[in-house]
Amino acid sequence: MxxxxxxxxxxxxxxxxxxxxxxxxxxxxxxxxxxxxxxxxxxxxxxxxKNKLDIFSSVIDEIIIGIKEALGDEDPERSNTIEEYQEQIQRIGDRLFDFFMKDNRLGQVIFYENLRIDPELHKKTNNAIEQINEFTKQYLINGVKKKFLNQHIDTTILAKAINSMIFASIKDFLESEKSEEICQRWTDTIALLQMKGIAASSK
Amino acid sequence: MxxxxxxxxxxxxxxxxxxxxxxxxxxxxxxxxxxxxxxxxxxxxxxxxKNKLDIFSSVIDEIIIGIKEALGDEDPERSNTIEEYQEQIQRIGDRLFDFFMKDNRLGQVIFYENLRIDPELHKKTNNAIEQINEFTKQYLINGVKKKFLNQHIDTTILAKAINSMIFASIKDFLESEKSEEICQRWTDTIALLQMKGIAASSK
Amino acid sequence: MxxxxxxxxxxxxxxxxxxxxxxxxxxxxxxxxxxxxxxxxxxxxxxxxKNKLDIFSSVIDEIIIGIKEALGDEDPERSNTIEEYQEQIQRIGDRLFDFFMKDNRLGQVIFYENLRIDPELHKKTNNAIEQINEFTKQYLINGVKKKFLNQHIDTTILAKAINSMIFASIKDFLESEKSEEICQRWTDTIALLQMKGIAASSK
Amino acid sequence: MxxxxxxxxxxxxxxxxxxxxxxxxxxxxxxxxxxxxxxxxxxxxxxxxKNKLDIFSSVIDEIIIGIKEALGDEDPERSNTIEEYQEQIQRIGDRLFDFFMKDNRLGQVIFYENLRIDPELHKKTNNAIEQINEFTKQYLINGVKKKFLNQHIDTTILAKAINSMIFASIKDFLESEKSEEICQRWTDTIALLQMKGIAASSK
DNA sequence: AATGAATGAGACTTCATTCAT
DNA sequence: TATGAATGAAGTCTCATTCAT
The missing domain is CATH 1.10.10.60 (Homeodomain-like)
Structure with a gap:
């Protein structure tokens, strides 16, 4: 063959x-x-x-590769103003969204199934998530350096926080009727939180 | 007996x-x-x-009850200013934190193990999470009504977003060395995001 | 239990x-x-x-123990004349015979089945056979020392040769109609070979 | 083709x-x-x-044919004195030895693998061995008839006994370092046993 | 004629659940 | 009421054999 x-x-x-x-x-x-x-x-x-674990592992690999491709060619140093940052952050969110949207099954597997099956696999998935967090963190660091982001943010934690919202949005989307509208509402909400917070004065 | x-x-x-x-x-x-x-x-x-599923289901039940108790007696309508809101929101976060912190095993089970085992169980867990989201949403609605929160927030989505960060913080904590410091950094970051966002002007 | x-x-x-x-x-x-x-x-x-190999190994173990018991309490140094040697050697043959005779299955398993299944097992069985050979060799050495056996015999090889005949007799017996007569004929033949050889002069 | x-x-x-x-x-x-x-x-x-058993059976067939060829053209009636008998018996032993020596694999298969796989095969192999025994028996009968062998030997059993030693020598050789010396020692020992026995008087 | 992809029978082993004591 | 020995359903994996190319 x-x-x-x-x-x-x-x-x-x-x-x-x-x-x-x-x-x-x-x-x-x-x-x-x-x-x-x-x-x-x-x-x-x-x-x-080779066996059942082999194929499951391969499935996870494929998904991780897909995620990385989805994030791939953005340059964390490119944006110079808060507006550009917002655009960029939204672009990344959109891409992840698109990635999981184009195939429902991906989210199911990566969010619900990948842990507890094999330690090696666990490590691999955790690694992938850490890379995404690291990736996001670079954006934040760039923003701090260029002064368009608050100088006091905790870039490590904030990266995780932002990603957790993105992942939540994806899950929510997958479990909802998958309308374009849901997608937009999440995008707006995450942007709002980052841009101004939600206090009234933050009009 | x-x-x-x-x-x-x-x-x-x-x-x-x-x-x-x-x-x-x-x-x-x-x-x-x-x-x-x-x-x-x-x-x-x-x-x-009755059987294995029965006890697992019971375990999940116990955890859900615990979570609800942790959130239980707060009144979403109590806060009247953004400061009070912040205090309250932080108190809720703290309680959830405390709940999972006091027993490592809870997070392990509820975050990693509860799905895919039985549809009935899946539904039950989702339900619990929805209730937490609903609970948070009430706080946000109260804030909008009392005008100390931005009038344009999407309370449904925002509730989910905030909770996703709280859950992420708990997971992060469980997987970390469980220092008090991690806890504080998450609390601060979530508060910052809500209060001012992270743009530079938001000092 | x-x-x-x-x-x-x-x-x-x-x-x-x-x-x-x-x-x-x-x-x-x-x-x-x-x-x-x-x-x-x-x-x-x-x-x-534990598993299939475990029980097979246990079966072999039992047989080996049985063989050793069958040979057990003879003292290779006891015989002082060729007649005593003959008696003793016959007693040993008889005992091995009896051992395998009392349970047909033992020979089947130990002679046909114990090799090629597991290297560990192979080693163990070889070891047991070597011990029997060594045991027989001690008798021969005793005979040489006490001068009632030919001073020029190759005790190592001869021990193997004698045992090979004993084992052959057992196999033959197991495959035959298991008459007392067969048994006697083998005993006599082995004795004759050892005592006088088969040349005509050896009347 | x-x-x-x-x-x-x-x-x-x-x-x-x-x-x-x-x-x-x-x-x-x-x-x-x-x-x-x-x-x-x-x-x-x-x-x-045809299938796996077919080829294994064919392999055994080949080996059996080889053995018969190795023994083939000797005439059991040829020898007239004990010295000729000894020469002849040794020649047969040598040939069997040579046969198995020229190809290690033959002994492995015929001694360890041929039984328990198929009853038909078992019968065939047993048959071959019986023929070898029969062949040896003819030599003994000839010796008795011509009076150079002891008149009281049990030719049937003795043939089996002698062959069992020859086969043991082959196995031993195959499992040893395959030195010429081992070969000689076995030959001498088998000859000694037949010629004089091992008693001291038999010098 | 040669190939090797596909097949599925068959054997091992685990463990939730039952039930006799 | 408590026990744990016994059970067998169920799932994994292997490999002899077939058959379309």
């Missing part, structure tokens, strides 16, 4: 697995569920993946 | 179960692990709980 | 396993075959043995 | 199979192991052999 055909088959299986993991979770997913979805003998699965 | 004795035994088992679920997760927890922890025959377990 | 009851159950399973291993060989033996023989759920098996 | 080409291919496969069976034993040998050894697709295997 050509490498290409193998890769294609792996991709098919990976996608079917993503389906089932997203629907049932890791432990309730049987290898035969995945195989059935492809009208494939379950023995065939083992030609392409 | 008196009802009282039964209740006492159930409580013991529940606590042991919380231990093991927190350490190993639902699927890797064996009934015999729980029984062993109490030097109890694992057949005995079934005199107090 | 008392240790005694556990030991008893283990013995039962061990005996059933010996049956099946002797009949089908290691690889063709299913755990469920062993369980079935005892009208026992196959899950029960795993309460008493 | 010409019959010749087919036969050649079968021979190749047979040799590769002998390799793997000798190294891993029947049950641990995968058809794909054999195919791999020949850089051949494992599906191709089935064009030349």
């Amino acid at each position: 050509t490498d290409e055909r193998v890769a294609e088959r792996r991709t098919q299986i990976l996608s079917a697995a993503l389906d089932v993991f997203a629907e049932k979770g890791y432990h309730s997913t049987k290898i035969s569920d995945i195989a059935e979805k492809l009208n494939m003998g379950h023995g065939t699965f083992y030609r392409y993946f | 008196t009802d009282e004795r039964v209740a006492e035994r159930r409580t013991q088992i529940l606590s042991a179960a919380l231990d093991v679920f927190a350490e190993k997760g639902y699927h890797s927890t064996k009934i015999s692990d729980i029984a062993e922890k109490l030097n109890m025959g694992h057949g005995t377990f079934y005199r107090y709980f | 008392t240790d005694e009851r556990v030991a008893e159950r283990r013995t039962q399973i061990l005996s059933a396993a010996l049956d099946v291993f002797a009949e089908k060989g290691y690889h063709s033996t299913k755990i469920s075959d062993i369980a079935e023989k005892l009208n026992m759920g196959h899950g029960t098996f795993y309460r008493y043995f | 010409t019959d010749e080409r087919v036969a050649e291919r079968r021979t190749q496969i047979l040799s590769a199979a002998l390799d793997v069976f000798a190294e891993k034993g029947y049950h641990s040998t995968k058809i794909s192991d054999i195919a791999e050894k020949l850089n051949m697709g494992h599906g191709t295997f089935y064009r030349y052999f």
Whole structure:
């Protein structure tokens, strides 16, 4: 079998697995569920993946790669004013949003299923999240340096705080009727919080 | 056996179960692990709980009750100024913090283990989170009504956003070295975001 | 369960396993075959043995212990004349014979099944056989020392040669109709070979 | 494909199979192991052999044929004196030795692997061994008839006894460092036993 | 003729749950 | 009431064999 055909088959299986993991979770997913979805003998699965953990790990890998691509080519140092920062931060949020929106299953798996299954995997996922936090932190540091952000912010914590809201927005979106409107309301709310806070004087 | 004795035994088992679920997760927890922890025959377990799901469900119930108690007796309508709001919001954060801090296992179970095991359970947990969101929303509505909060905030989304940060802070805390300092930095950051945002002018 | 009851159950399973291993060989033996023989759920098996290799190893252990007991309390230095030597050597042969005769299955398993399954096991069995050879060698050395055996014999090889005949006799016996007569004929033949050889002059 | 080409291919496969069976034993040998050894697709295997048992059976057949060839053209009636007998018996031993020595794998398979796999096979191998015993027996009968062997020997049992020593010598040789010396020591010991026995008077 | 992808029977092992003591 | 021995359903994984290319 050509490498290409193998890769294609792996991709098919990976996608079917993503389906089932997203629907049932890791432990309730049987290898035969995945195989059935492809009208494939379950023995065939083992030609392409070592075992159940192997494919789950691969699924997570794919998602992490996707997330990184989604964030990829932004330069944290590019923005010079609070307006530019806001634009940029929103662009990043939008991209993450788009990434998870284009495939419902991704969020299901990464937010609910990735922990407690294998320590190695746990580490890997935590690592990815830390990278995202680090990425966000660079934006904040840039803003502080260029003086358009408050000099007293705790960039480490704030990065986590902002990302937690972004992730919450994604989850919320996935669990809602997935309207464009929800998306906009979250974007606005996160922006408002950052720009002015929510006190009345912050008109 | 008196009802009282039964209740006492159930409580013991529940606590042991919380231990093991927190350490190993639902699927890797064996009934015999729980029984062993109490030097109890694992057949005995079934005199107090219907089955494995039953006890897990009960564990989640206990946690949810605890959370509600933690939030319980605050009156969302009490604060009249932004300062009072800030105090109140911080008090709530502190309580949630305290609740999860006093017992590490709670966060482990509720954040990592409660979903994907049983749809009924999923619904119950989601419900609890929605109630917390609703609770927070009432504070925001009160603030808008009394004019000390920005009239244009999206109270539904903002409630979720704020809670997502609080939960993130708890997770972060649980995974960190659990220093008092981390706790304070999160509190300050969340307060700052709400009070002034993070733009430079927001000094 | 008392240790005694556990030991008893283990013995039962061990005996059933010996049956099946002797009949089908290691690889063709299913755990469920062993369980079935005892009208026992196959899950029960795993309460008493770690896995298939564990029980097979235990079976071999038992046999080796039995062999050693069969040889046990003879003193290689006791005989002082060729007649005593002959008596002694025959006694040993008889005992090994008796051991394997009393339970058909023992020879089946130890002669046909113990190799190639696990390196550790192979080593163990080889060891046991080497010990028997060593044991026999001591008799020969004693005979040489006391001058009732030919001074030029190769005690190491001869010990192996004699034992190979004893084992062959056992196999032959097991595969035959198991008559007392066969037994006697082997004994006589081995004795004759040792005492005088088979040349005509050796009347 | 010409019959010749087919036969050649079968021979190749047979040799590769002998390799793997000798190294891993029947049950641990995968058809794909054999195919791999020949850089051949494992599906191709089935064009030349019906199934796994078929090839193992063929391997055994080949070995048995080889053994018979090794023994083949001696005439049991040829020797007339004890010296000729000794020479002849030694020649047979040497040939068997040579046969197994020229290819390590043969002994591995025939001594350790041929039983318990298939009753048909078991019978076949037993048959071959019986023939060797019968063959040896003819030598003994000849010796008795011509009076250079003891008139009272039990030719049936003695044939088995002698062969058991020869087989033991081969096994020992295969498991040792395969020195010429071991070979000689076994030959001498077996000869000594037959010629004079090992009693001191038998100098 | 050769290939190797696909198949699924079959064996191991775990553990929630039952039930006799 | 408590126990833990027994059970067997269920899921993972392997590999001989088939068959479309």
